[in-house]
Amino acid sequence: MNVTTLKTKAENQLREQFDDAATTLPGSGWVKTLRANAFAAFAADGLPHRRVEEWKYTDLRERLRDVPAPVAASSKAVTAADLDRALGSLAALDAERIVLVDGVYRADLSKITAETTVIELMSLAAMLAKAPGWLEAKFANDSGVVVALNRAFMTDGVMLKVRKDQAAAKPVLLVHARAGAEASAIAVRNVISVEAGAKLTLIEAHIALDGAATGNLTNAVTDVAIADGASCVHIKSFVDRAGSTHLSTWTTRIGKDASYRGFQLTASPALARNDINITFAGTGGKLDLSGVFLARGSEHIDTTLVVDHAVPECESRELFKGVLDGRAHGVFQGKIIVRPDAQKTDGKQMSQALMLSPDAQFSSKPELEIYADDVVCGHGATCTEIDGDLMFYCRSRGIPPDVARAMLTESFVGEAVDKIEDEAVRAAISTLAIDWLRAG
Amino acid sequence: MAAVKETIEQVKAIDVDKYKYGFETDIESEKAPRGLNEDTVRFISDKKGEPAWMLEWRLDAYRRWRALKEPTWAKLHYPKIDFENLYYYSAPKGTSGPKSLDEVDPEILKTYAKLGIPLKEQEILAGVRKTGEPSPSDDSPLADGYASMAGRVAVDAVFDSVSVVTTFKKELAKAGVIFCSISEALREHPELVKKYLGSVVPQSDNYYAALNSAVFSDGSFVYIPPGVRCPMELSTYFRINEKDTGQFERTLIIADKGSYVSYLEGCTAPMRDENQLHAAVVELVALEDAEIKYSTVQNWYPGDKDGKGGIYNFVTKRGDCRGDNSKISWTQVETGSAITWKYPSCILRGDNSRGEFYSIAISNGYQQVDSGTKMIHLGRNTTSRIISKGIAAGKSQNTYRGLVSAHRKATGARNFTNCDSLLIGDKCGAHTVPYLEARNSSAQFEHEATTSKISDNMLFYCTQRGLSQEEAIALVVNGFVRDVLQHLPMEFMAETQKLIGISLEGSVG
Numbered sequence: 001m002n003v004t005t006l007k008t009k010a011e012n013q014l015r016e017q018f019d020d021a022a023t024t025l026p027g028s029g030w031v032k033t034l035r036a037n038a039f040a041a042f043a044a045d046g047l048p049h050r051r052v053e054e055w056k057y058t059d060l061r062e063r064l065r066d067v068p069a070p071v072a073a074s075s076k077a078v079t080a081a082d083l084d085r086a087l088g089s090l091a092a093l094d095a096e097r098i099v100l101v102d103g104v105y106r107a108d109l110s111k112i113t114a115e116t117t118v119i120e121l122m123s124l125a126a127m128l129a130k131a132p133g134w135l136e137a138k139f140a141n142d143s144g145v146v147v148a149l150n151r152a153f154m155t156d157g158v159m160l161k162v163r164k165d166q167a168a169a170k171p172v173l174l175v176h177a178r179a180g181a182e183a184s185a186i187a188v189r190n191v192i193s194v195e196a197g198a199k200l201t202l203i204e205a206h207i208a209l210d211g212a213a214t215g216n217l218t219n220a221v222t223d224v225a226i227a228d229g230a231s232c233v234h235i236k237s238f239v240d241r242a243g244s245t246h247l248s249t250w251t252t253r254i255g256k257d258a259s260y261r262g263f264q265l266t267a268s269p270a271l272a273r274n275d276i277n278i279t280f281a282g283t284g285g286k287l288d289l290s291g292v293f294l295a296r297g298s299e300h301i302d303t304t305l306v307v308d309h310a311v312p313e314c315e316s317r318e319l320f321k322g323v324l325d326g327r328a329h330g331v332f333q334g335k336i337i338v339r340p341d342a343q344k345t346d347g348k349q350m351s352q353a354l355m356l357s358p359d360a361q362f363s364s365k366p367e368l369e370i371y372a373d374d375v376v377c378g379h380g381a382t383c384t385e386i387d388g389d390l391m392f393y394c395r396s397r398g399i400p401p402d403v404a405r406a407m408l409t410e411s412f413v414g415e416a417v418d419k420i421e422d423e424a425v426r427a428a429i430s431t432l433a434i435d436w437l438r439a440g
Numbered sequence: 441m442a443a444v445k446e447t448i449e450q451v452k453a454i455d456v457d458k459y460k461y462g463f464e465t466d467i468e469s470e471k472a473p474r475g476l477n478e479d480t481v482r483f484i485s486d487k488k489g490e491p492a493w494m495l496e497w498r499l500d501a502y503r504r505w506r507a508l509k510e511p512t513w514a515k516l517h518y519p520k521i522d523f524e525n526l527y528y529y530s531a532p533k534g535t536s537g538p539k540s541l542d543e544v545d546p547e548i549l550k551t552y553a554k555l556g557i558p559l560k561e562q563e564i565l566a567g568v569r570k571t572g573e574p575s576p577s578d579d580s581p582l583a584d585g586y587a588s589m590a591g592r593v594a595v596d597a598v599f600d601s602v603s604v605v606t607t608f609k610k611e612l613a614k615a616g617v618i619f620c621s622i623s624e625a626l627r628e629h630p631e632l633v634k635k636y637l638g639s640v641v642p643q644s645d646n647y648y649a650a651l652n653s654a655v656f657s658d659g660s661f662v663y664i665p666p667g668v669r670c671p672m673e674l675s676t677y678f679r680i681n682e683k684d685t686g687q688f689e690r691t692l693i694i695a696d697k698g699s700y701v702s703y704l705e706g707c708t709a710p711m712r713d714e715n716q717l718h719a720a721v722v723e724l725v726a727l728e729d730a731e732i733k734y735s736t737v738q739n740w741y742p743g744d745k746d747g748k749g750g751i752y753n754f755v756t757k758r759g760d761c762r763g764d765n766s767k768i769s770w771t772q773v774e775t776g777s778a779i780t781w782k783y784p785s786c787i788l789r790g791d792n793s794r795g796e797f798y799s800i801a802i803s804n805g806y807q808q809v810d811s812g813t814k815m816i817h818l819g820r821n822t823t824s825r826i827i828s829k830g831i832a833a834g835k836s837q838n839t840y841r842g843l844v845s846a847h848r849k850a851t852g853a854r855n856f857t858n859c860d861s862l863l864i865g866d867k868c869g870a871h872t873v874p875y876l877e878a879r880n881s882s883a884q885f886e887h888e889a890t891t892s893k894i895s896d897n898m899l900f901y902c903t904q905r906g907l908s909q910e911e912a913i914a915l916v917v918n919g920f921v922r923d924v925l926q927h928l929p930m931e932f933m934a935e936t937q938k939l940i941g942i943s944l945e946g947s948v949g
Contacts (some may be wrong), residue, residue, distance in 0.1 A: 053513070211778070324881075355881030361850075368872040370891050373863035378890040381874070385881040 011046050013067040017185075021070050022049045026155065027128040030136055038142075040150035048145050057331040057363045058273055064245065068217055070153060071102045071184035078179050078209065080109060086177065086207040089431035090237065093424055095173040095203065102179055103155045103186035109175075116314025118166040124157035124189055138191050138223065146247050148277065149206045150221045153187035157221075160192050160202070162230075167199035170423060171233075176206045176220060178244075184216040187228040190220075192234075195256075196227040201422065204240040206246065210343040215246040215270075224252040225262070228282055235425060239432055246272040254314075263420050264291035265429055266301050273302045280342075287316040290419040292434050295328035298300040302331035307349075309342040312372075318349040321416040323409055324360035325440055334379065335367040342372050349379040350352055354386065354412050356405075356440075409437055462711030462741055465551045474684075478502060481654050482647040484529050488623045488657075491630060501653030506889075508647045514810040515726045515871060516779055520661065521717060528655045532599055548599055548715070550939075551679065593704065594619055596660045596783060598689055603658045608672065615671050615699075617665040623660035632663055636694055640723035640760045640787070641704055648719040648754040648781075652688045656721065659689035663700040664699035673702050673929055677724045680709035680740070682753065684718040693723070695730035702733040702864050702929060707776070709741040712749050715778060716741075719754045728763030728790065733771070737932055738940060740776035747806025747835075750778025757784035761793035765817070769796040771927045773936045775943040780931065783841065785814035788822035788850075795824040800936070802943045803836030803868070812842035812873075816851035817883070828859035829921045832868040833944055839871040846883035853883040861891040862920055862946065864913075902933035907932035917944065 002115040020037050025035060047064060048055035078101050084091035098121065101110035102225050105123035112121055114243065127135055142151060162168050170344050194200045204222065217410035238246055248267040254260050267319040278287055307316050322330040326401040332351040339373055351360035386408055413433050463565040472483045481502050510521075533546055592607035603621030612619050618629060625633050643653040660676045680687045695701055709716065718740060724732050732758075743750025753776075759768035770784040779941065786795025797813040815824035824844065833839035838861065846853035861870035872889045894916050902912035917924075917940060925933055 187626045210511075320639075340866070353878075355878070358851075358881050360881050362876070362878045364874075364876040364887075364888070366872075366874060366889070368870070368889060368891055370861070370863070370871060371869040373868065373893040375863070376892050378888065379872070380889075381876055381887040382885060383876065383878045384884040 006043055006046055006060055008047065010064045010067045014149070015043070017067065017070055021153065025153070026125045027131060029131045030329040030413060031128050031131045034136065034139060035152045038148045041148040042145055044153065045145055046266065051144060054304060054333070058300065063271055063300070066194045068183040068185050068215060069154065069179060070213070071186050078109065080352065081085040082209050083109065083175060083177060086209050087095065087175065087205060088435070089132055089171065089428040090205050093171065093173060093428055095171040096168070097173050097175065098174045099177060100156060100157055100188060101177045102184065103188045105156050105158060110338070110411065111157060114168060118163060119168055120161040120163065124159055124191065127159060144249070144275065146219060146273070147221055147249050150187045150189060150219045153185070154189040154218065155187060155218070157189040157191070158191070162194050162198040162200045164195040165197040165376040169424065171201035171203055174202060174204045176204065177209055178207070178216055179209045181211060181213050183213040184385065185217040187219045190222040192222060192224045194226045194230040194232045198227045199231050201233040202235070205238040206240065208240050208242050212242060214244065216242065218244065219247045221249045224250065225252050226252065226258040226260055228256040229258060230255065231263045235263045235420065235429065237265040238269065238270055238272065239436065243270040245270055248273070249275040251277045251435060253279050253281050254287060255284040257284040258282065259286040261421070262289040265433060266291070267432070268295040268296065268299055269301065271300045273304065276305045278306070279308045280311050282404060283311050283313040285314040288419060290319040290416045292413050292416050292433055293320070293322040293330055294433065296440055298327050300329045305334040307347065309336070309338045309345045311346060312342050313344040315346045319416050319419060320351045321413055322353040323356065323358040323364065323437065324352035324353055327359045327436050329361040329363070331363050333365040335369060336377055336379065338370040338375050338377060340371040343374040345375040345377065347377040351381045353383040354409060356385070356409070406437065410434055413437070444654045450524065462609055462707035465543060465547055467532050467547045467681070469530050469532050469682055472681070474527055475524045476528055476655065482527050484655055485659055487529065488625055488626065494626060495633065497638070498654050501650050504644040505647065505654055507651035508644065508650055510647050514781055516781060516808050516810050517520045518779055522753065523848040525684070526717060527682065527685040527687070527763060528659050530685045554709070593675045595675045595807050596621060596679045596780045598658055598676060599681060603660070614670070616665040616668055617670050618661065619674055619791065620661055622659045622661045622692060629663070632694065633661070636725055637690055638678055640725060640758050640810065641721050641756050646756060649721050649756040652690060652719050652756070654720045656688045656690040659691045662693040662701060662703065664695045664701045666697040666699060668699045671706055675704040675706070678705070678707040680716055683712065684714065686719065689720045691720070691722040693732060694725045695732050696727040697727045697732070700731045701786040704929060704932060705736045707740070708739050709751050711741050711744070715752050716751055717752050722757040724758065724759035724768055726761050726763060726766035726768050726919040728762060729765045731767040732759060732942065733769045735771040735928055735932055737773045737936060737939065740918055742776045742807050743778040743807060745805055747778070751776065752779045753777035753782060755782040756827040757782065758787065759785065759795070760787045761790050761795060764790040765792045765818070766790050767794040769927070770813065771798040771924065773939065774799070774809060776800040778807060780809040780811050782811045783813055785816070786824065787816045787818065788824065791819040792821050797826045798829070798927040799828045799925040800921045800924045801838055801840045802831045802940060804834040804838060804943055806834070807836040809837070809843055812840045814843040815855060817846040819850060821852040822850060823854045826857040826859070827923050828861070829924055830861040830870055831864065831917065831920070831944065832861065832870045833864040833867070835867045835870070837869045839873060841873045843876040844878070846879055848879045851880060851882045855885045857887040860916070860920070863893045863936065877908065
């Protein structure tokens with residue numbers, strides 16, 4: 001283990017925390033080795049910084065000055081009403097509900113009405129404690145420093161499976177709630193499996209309950225495996241006003257003729273990094289990924305996306321929109337890779353930022369890496385302030401400037417939100433976004 | 441359609457040996473000993489008879505170069521270059537600097553004749569002068585209008601490390617334009633060189649720029665005085681001849697207030713099995729209301745069909761729009777070189793200044809291209825435009841890498857970027873790596889990129905109307921690069937169209 005690279009205060013805190021927590025973290029046998037190896041992988045490189053190309057615009061070494069202690073067992077009493085209040089418009093959705101409070105699965109707050117022949121649910125902590133051999137393979141394809149840290153510190157999460165040819169009738173709402181009054185670090189890992197021909201709509205909601213501490217660090221990893229012919233809608237909403245740091249990674253594998261529709265709403269973290277890694281594993285796969293990032297003050301939101309067309313005849317679409325106010329910095333990095341034999345690939349990507357204040361910043365790096373010739377690939381990136389002509393049009397029709405600005409901003413964001421097909425879910429997400437915009 | 445036809449004919453006319461400039465000139469030359477150390481730098485400086493400050497400048501660059509690491513971020517793969525096994529200076533024997541045409545070694549003149557570069561001033565680039573048109577000569581009085589000047593090009597010919605001849609000097613001098621080799625400029629106009637050299641590309645800018653600053657042997661120097669529109673196109677023709685020699689030329693162009701100049705650059709090299717290094721630096725300075733148009737047709741030897749040999753082309757080109765309302769426009773056609781690492785950039789410092797980048801990069805065989813541009817918006821209301829067309833064929837890799845950034849105070853910055861890639865064959869790769877950095881909200885950046893092959897629909901449409909497969913491809917390719925071709929000076933446009941045909945030979949159908 002190379003220990004000399006851990007230099008910063010945050011890196012040293014992580015080392016101490018790992019040493020302290022080694023005995024209390026769930027898991028035995030190979031799980032302990034897995035954690036130790038994961039921490040060693042992190043220690044070899046330390047926190048990523050701006051000289052690491054993928055982290056050019058989000059220097060974690062610089063920005064992550066202090067790492068709060070890993071979350072202690074939550075003693076706080078949380079009721080369904082507390083959750084509903086924090087969930088806002090999402091609370092009213094007719095959905096199965098799975099709840100994690102401060103990174104720990106809470107059976108008492110979760111409610112699954114579907115038969116176990118349709119949905120199978122397990123807590124990761126329970127499985128790590130048993131450490132069955134087959135579970136180890138789930139971590140085999142991990143990559144990156146943030147995921148390594150997650151693997152070292154993960155406390156819990158859900159393992160959710162939709163069985164072959166079954167369709168989850170209701171969306172599954174996976175609530176990640178923060179309740180602790182002390183700032184803490186939470187590492188959760190979700191393993192989602194949609195078996196052949198199955199269907200699932202999964203909504204991940206990251207919320208802070210009333211009285212939750214500020215300055216939290218969340219490291220959430222969700223692996224999604226979509227088997228042949230299956231389809232999955234995966235939505236994440238992160239709405240936090242408590243100056244927290246949010247590191248999120250989605251790793252999705254799309255099987256033959258499978259479909260994946262992803263959407264991410266990220267509003268007001270102090271710092272967020274959303275890594276999304278998609279791999280097409282079978283021909284005929286379809287991907288539609290979109291997102292909205294909203295930041296003001298000195299907030300920083302980074303969306304980094306890699307779409308790997310490893311096999312022929314797949315289609316991918318990405319649309320990301322950001323609204324940046326104050327001195328906020330929005331980052332979008334999107335890479336489309338087309339492997340040598342991935343002929344007939346169709347990939348399109350668009351990222352757009354609207355800057356509401358003169359000091360807002362947007363950095364974008366859309367990237368194409370193409371090794372096959374029979375492809376149609378493209379990307380676009382734009383950024384600017386609100387179009388003067390559009391403002392003029394609205395104002396000449398008697399709309400006051402504030403209202404005109406709000407209308408134009410909401411319609412800008414709306415284009416991405418409209419990618420959510422389910423009407424109720426779309427309305428709920430739209431409400432969250434509009435509430436944020438109007439709160440400014 | 442004429443151009444299309446020409447492309448096809450050109451393609452057909454070519455034999456197995458596609459690179460027609462691959463011959464070698466047998467001429468004695470004087471070289472510095474192999475390897476690089478402070479003595480090499482002193483040797484070069486001494487050969488050039490440079491002032492002491494210049495030697496110090498070079499030594500400073502050399503020391504900085506020693507401290508720098510070779511960059512590895514580009515999408516390029518090549519064996520490590522042994523910098524200690526190269527010759528850093530090579531000059532045809534007997535030439536201590538540019539002199540009159542009569543004194544130049546006839547072998548060199550023959551070389552340029554073979555390359556189609558007119559060094560005799562009564563000659564005009566083929567295809568431009570109509571037959572029977574009287575030949576203008578250096579002594580003829582300046583014509584009333586510039587129209588009659590069209591088609592005349594002043595050439596600075598650089599052979600290996602030194603400038604062998606510069607044409608039309610007298611006539612340019614009448615307009616106040618200084619056009620000479622940089623060695624001569626160091627002797628005749630040291631104050632200008634001292635003021636501007638390294639002001640755009642500092643010695644330690646990057647690894648290859650530092651190397652160049654230490655050992656550059658020659659290059660062109662241009663100064664356009666205030667308010668002067670340069671009466672003719674200026675051009676430099678670079679030729680690498682000697683074996684195991686690195687070519688390091690340095691070009692410095694200064695357009696003073698309200699002036700205009702159009703500058704062309706061309707390059708070729710013999711075919712060899714070994715790789716050769718070319719690391720040039722080009723600095724452009726445009727003061728208030730000035731405009732510089734810089735066009736390059738790069739046709740260094742690309743290596744043979746198995747990827748053996750070829751030039752490593754590591755070039756730093758940067759223009760500084762220093763004055764308000766200034767404009768710098770880069771147009772490049774990159775068809776040669778085994779490896780191209782080149783990012784002609786614009787620093788838009790003056791208010792309302794404008795930067796342009798038009799590029800056609802064609803790679804075939806085992807060529808690797810990593811090229812693009814940087815547009816750094818610093819002044820107010822600055823605009824830039826990037827049009828990049830990449831064509832990858834064979835087993836080549838073609839990367840566009842670009843940066844557009846707007847400083848906090850660069851309000852009203854505007855950029856439009858379009859980079860399209862065309863793939864011919866399933867073994868090649870085309871990559872796009874753009875960076876957009878807007879640090880204020882009034883910046884308006886638009887970027888779009890596409891990658892595709894020539895669509896079956898297009899080919900079907902053309903062939904269904906009676907064109908052969910080959911004609912159809914030529915038509916589509918010519919259409920694909922049209923946006924950029926339009927920005928080339930006329931002399932280069934025809935040549936480029938032919939070159940595109942040649943470069944893609946063997947890759948189509």
